[in-house]
Amino acid sequence: xxxxxxxALRDGALEGEHAPALTIKDTLHTPYGFQAFTxxxxxxxxxxxxxxxxxxxxxLIAFEKSPSFYYELLRSKGVDVNTMKNWLRxxxxxxxPLGWKxxxxxxxxxxxxxxxxxxxxxxxxxxxxxxGKGVVGQGKVRFSVAIDSVSVMLRxxxxxxxxxLINNLRSNNQVSSIFWLIHSDLHETRSTTVLEYMSSMxxxxxxxxxxxxxxxxxxxxxxxxxxxxGKGKFNVRLKRRNxxxxxxxxxxxxxxxxxxxxxxSSGNGMVNHTLVPKVQFNLQxxxxxxxxxxxxxLPFEHQGIGKEVQIYDGRRSLPVEQNExxxxxTTEKSHAKADQGKGEIHYFRDSDDxxxxxxxxxxxxxxx
Amino acid sequence: xxxxxxxMSSFSRNLADSxxxxxxxxxxxxxxxxxxxxxxxxxxxxxxxxFHLGSLVMVMEDGEAPHHLLLLRNFMxxxxxxxxxxxxxxxxxxxxxxLGTLPSxxxxxxxxxxxxxxxxxxxxxxxxxxxKYFGENQLNNENNKDAKKEYCxxxxxxxxxxxxxxGAQHIDCFSILESPNLTAFRDRCSTFLAQVPRNDKxxxxxxxxxxxSLCAPQCGYSDTEFWxxxxxxxxxxxxxxxxxxxxYVDRFLKSMLRSSNAVAVITFPSSLLSPSLSKRWQHMAxxxxxxxxxxxxxxxxxxxxxxxxxMVGLLHVHKVAQINxxxxxxxxxxxxxxxxxxRRSLVxxxxxxxxxxxxxxxxxxxxxSCSSSSxxxxxxx
Numbered sequence: 001x002x003x004x005x006x007x008a009l010r011d012g013a014l015e016g017e018h019a020p021a022l023t024i025k026d027t028l029h030t031p032y033g034f035q036a037f038t039x040x041x042x043x044x045x046x047x048x049x050x051x052x053x054x055x056x057x058x059x060l061i062a063f064e065k066s067p068s069f070y071y072e073l074l075r076s077k078g079v080d081v082n083t084m085k086n087w088l089r090x091x092x093x094x095x096x097p098l099g100w101k102x103x104x105x106x107x108x109x110x111x112x113x114x115x116x117x118x119x120x121x122x123x124x125x126x127x128x129x130x131x132g133k134g135v136v137g138q139g140k141v142r143f144s145v146a147i148d149s150v151s152v153m154l155r156x157x158x159x160x161x162x163x164x165l166i167n168n169l170r171s172n173n174q175v176s177s178i179f180w181l182i183h184s185d186l187h188e189t190r191s192t193t194v195l196e197y198m199s200s201m202x203x204x205x206x207x208x209x210x211x212x213x214x215x216x217x218x219x220x221x222x223x224x225x226x227x228x229x230g231k232g233k234f235n236v237r238l239k240r241r242n243x244x245x246x247x248x249x250x251x252x253x254x255x256x257x258x259x260x261x262x263x264x265s266s267g268n269g270m271v272n273h274t275l276v277p278k279v280q281f282n283l284q285x286x287x288x289x290x291x292x293x294x295x296x297x298l299p300f301e302h303q304g305i306g307k308e309v310q311i312y313d314g315r316r317s318l319p320v321e322q323n324e325x326x327x328x329x330t331t332e333k334s335h336a337k338a339d340q341g342k343g344e345i346h347y348f349r350d351s352d353d354x355x356x357x358x359x360x361x362x363x364x365x366x367x368x
Numbered sequence: 369x370x371x372x373x374x375x376m377s378s379f380s381r382n383l384a385d386s387x388x389x390x391x392x393x394x395x396x397x398x399x400x401x402x403x404x405x406x407x408x409x410x411x412x413x414x415x416x417x418x419f420h421l422g423s424l425v426m427v428m429e430d431g432e433a434p435h436h437l438l439l440l441r442n443f444m445x446x447x448x449x450x451x452x453x454x455x456x457x458x459x460x461x462x463x464x465x466x467l468g469t470l471p472s473x474x475x476x477x478x479x480x481x482x483x484x485x486x487x488x489x490x491x492x493x494x495x496x497x498x499x500k501y502f503g504e505n506q507l508n509n510e511n512n513k514d515a516k517k518e519y520c521x522x523x524x525x526x527x528x529x530x531x532x533x534x535g536a537q538h539i540d541c542f543s544i545l546e547s548p549n550l551t552a553f554r555d556r557c558s559t560f561l562a563q564v565p566r567n568d569k570x571x572x573x574x575x576x577x578x579x580x581s582l583c584a585p586q587c588g589y590s591d592t593e594f595w596x597x598x599x600x601x602x603x604x605x606x607x608x609x610x611x612x613x614x615x616y617v618d619r620f621l622k623s624m625l626r627s628s629n630a631v632a633v634i635t636f637p638s639s640l641l642s643p644s645l646s647k648r649w650q651h652m653a654x655x656x657x658x659x660x661x662x663x664x665x666x667x668x669x670x671x672x673x674x675x676x677x678x679m680v681g682l683l684h685v686h687k688v689a690q691i692n693x694x695x696x697x698x699x700x701x702x703x704x705x706x707x708x709x710x711r712r713s714l715v716x717x718x719x720x721x722x723x724x725x726x727x728x729x730x731x732x733x734x735x736x737s738c739s740s741s742s743x744x745x746x747x748x749x
Contacts, residue, residue, distance in 0.1 A: 016465075167459075171461065196431060197431035237432070238664075243435050243681050244662055244681070245433070246663070247663050247664070247666075
């Protein structure tokens with residue numbers, strides 16, 4: 001759930017542990033990953049501002065949007081621009097990632113640093129650490145890192161360098177938490193799996209309609225894209241410290257103001273129903289079955305209800321008496337299928353032309 | 369004389385061979401092989417004594433759970449307790465810090481309390497979990513217990529082991545993060561293995577090699593093997609460099625191991641490697657294990673498996689080493705649950721599950737893991 005991942009990022013890392021890392025992934029069918037990313041970003045920002053979080057600063061590596069976009073975004077959430085300089089640093093990889101423009105040498109904004117060569121990830125790492133330590137200083141105070149889009153990073157650098165950058169950030173003592181966005185259909189599955197391996201939480205945005213074999217609809221349905229109503233499923237896999245994986249599912253709606261998450265009432269039952277093989281026998285009784293079972297009159301000598309004993313031997317039907325309950329049949333194969341309130345045992349024969357006692361061993365072959 | 373599995377029958381073969389000297393930490397097994405303990409008593413029983421000296425043990429990691437670290441930690445601690453030389457490699461910048469997380473052995477007086485716990489369960493016996501009750505007979509066998517105490521210790525995962533200074537204990541750590549073509553790795557391994565050669569004089573000392581996350585994605589060389597497999601070449605590289613890596617690591621290491629008295633335990637993230645490399649390594653291994661994560665707070669699993677609350681993961685034994693013999697080792701059960709007993713010691717148990725419908729064939733055939741959310745997951749029993 002979105003709340004729990006925001007909380008995990010807010011709580012940050014324990015001493016001696018790797019920082020928690022979140023992967024947000026989306027596809028073309030549900031292209032709302034960026035909204036989810038900004039949601040997490042704003043939540044972490046508000047936690048930093050209210051001093052509830054372990055980290056005191058946020059370093060944002062912006063590939064897909066310009067720094068001014070983020071300023072606008074935070075301003076629309078009610079954050080004062082002037083205070084942003086105290087806790088927000090942006091590494092601008094959007095304006096001039098490959099150093100093509102000669103004019104831009106530095107920005108007039110002290111909180112923004114322009115990176116001119118995104119291919120050199122070692123340099124990028126040093127910029128990030130420099131920006132972060134510039135705010136929190138050396139020592140025990142930590143900062144968080146957000147990567148706008150790892151997809152763009154992977155365009156410029158090899159997977160192993162990106163993986164080692166993330167690993168270095170996670171194992172750095174001063175990084176509290178780190179999160180990033182990736183568009184999973186832009187890359188080979190290996191890249192996405194590697195990033196999931198390196199993260200402690202994986203949040204994926206999936207479409208509402210899941211095909212039955214679980215594959216994320218490789219058959220492109222044109223109409224499904226057009227009917228993208230801004231809704232979908234938000235699946236989160238959290239790796240817990242004890243080694244178990246917590247799987248959660250929510251629904252999300254994208255509106256003008258942003259993305260909203262709604263808890264599904266049916267919960268986890270749907271997610272894992274394929275894990276449980278069917279048990280061979282059903283030992284449970286439904287309510288109706290239980291009630292009916294109570295009403296069945298058993299063909300024993302003593303019913304325990306103080307009435308006269310009727311013993312039925314299976315050959316003749318009982319004489320019908322007004323005070324008695326309806327006749328019962330006893331054979332080994334009868335099973336309780338009761339009427340409403342009466343409690344009868346109905347026996348359905350396999351075929352109608354059988355003799356009365358053909359269920360038992362026929363003695364025809366005996367020559368006596 | 370037929371060789372029975374010790375845990376399943378009341379016959380137990382007296383394996384103590386008086387001709388060969390007894391070295392603490394090394395047990396002599398059938399067919400002239402020797403074992404060292406894995407550090408986990410249950411795993412020793414499952415594998416028939418422990419890890420064979422001279423064998424290569426590979427553990428397939430699950431990206432979602434750190435259980436391979438539990439296996440490595442117990443393995444390393446056991447080696448340190450027996451004063452065996454240890455070589456440890458990991459893809460982190462500071463591998464020595466991992467030594468601080470090694471568990472220390474449980475003191476003997478705590479160990480006895482494990483017995484009475486099973487006594488309490490005698491009240492209720494569940495019919496289809498009958499196999500669980502066979503093991504109770506062995507707890508009363510005093511001989512077994514004493515021998516086990518020397519060979520394999522139970523480790524308390526909450527208490528760290530005090531590792532004395534490196535020089536005294538023959539511990540060597542290094543990082544495999546930065547070696548571009550692993551020549552440094554090869555040299556370290558060969559110098560280490562030279563300390564524990566195998567010769568006719570008998571076993572002097574047994575060595576242990578523990579390698580964590582070989583070919584993890586953050587290592588620089590992890591891309592080269594991928595290009596070798598031919599998928600999506602982005603850049604070309606010389607053929608020698610490509611071919612060199614994967615074949616040379618396992619062939620080299622395996623051949624060196626055979627001629628020395630050491631065991632190597634290597635964990636690798638099989639889902640992140642190219643399928644061909646992963647398969648090659650799986651075949652190379654003498655003993656192959658894999659660990660898997662389980663979902664948390666899963667009501668269906670809780671109904672299906674007993675003891676779900678204590679389980680932290682699953683261990684699957686794919687292959688057991690078959691050294692000096694043509695007879696394969698066939699286990700009764702391959703999948704075990706990893707439990708933390710009283711949050712401190714590692715216990716492996718057979719899975720006790722409810723009787724299942726045979727028609728749901730997918731749960732037996734596929735070996736999919738819990739970590740892939742897009743595939744339909746089913747447990748592999």
